[in-house]
Amino acid sequence: MKWYLSELLKYKNEPFEFSETLDLEQALLADFGDVILAATPMQVTGTARAENEDIIIHASVRGEIVTPSTRSAQPVHLPLDFEIDEVYIQSADHTDRYEIEDSVILVEDDVLDFKQVVMEYIFLQVPLQILAEGEAAAKMPSGEGWEVIAEDEFDAQQANQPIEKHTPMSGLADLFAQTSDDE
Incomplete structure (x- = not known):
């Protein structure tokens, strides 16, 4: 899921639609192995469209990861179903076009690596506290x-x-x- 920004800029009238299944398990383990123990292939669907020389991407990600319980380190299966909305700009001068709460990323070298974006969003889905089944009611260690x-x-x-x-x-x-x- 690497795209050239110059190619995506051609989708002004009609959005570029994508749907891919990404096997990110090895990359997730390499980058976030202390937090993510396993991952199913992720179904990523969405659109990219050009607007004012910028690219706006909306994507949905579905899959499952296994993360350790924050209390016992037992594996916990965590289903994922989240959205990604980001704006990719080719010039820092374009940042004033967007609200401060918008996710605006400056693209360097004309390449947009959306696979890396999906991995980072998966990591952000892991809650600060997650318990294995029955741990919430169990006596504290x-x-x-x-x-x-x-x-x-x-x-x-x-x-x-x-x-x-x-x-x-x-x-x-x-x-x-x-x-x-x-x-």
Whole structure:
């Protein structure tokens, strides 16, 4: 899915339609192997159209990845179904044509590598917290002298504890009391 920007600019009246199945598993493992453990082939469909010497791409991506649970590192199957909307420009002067929330990319060397774009969007689909089946209801991990607690439980514990001052000199506060007791 590499296209020349100069070729895409010919699609002013009618959009360029694409539909491909991309096997990105090896590339995803190479780039994001700590977050993505496996991936099915991705079905990518969409259109590209030229507008004011820029290219606007709208694409849909469907597939599935396997990512580790953030609690136990067990594999979790995550179905993907997301949209990509991006604008590709050939001159930095064109950025003022678009809103700040639009995804605007400056194309260098006239080549648009949409396969790389799809891979980056797949990575962005991985949630910050994902749990394997049954982990949400399971007891949090613990060990000798430590345990994992929920954030709201931590906040409750902090609210019930007195506030201690931790300054570089706070350790010396009891020094004089100990020396006078020794005499």
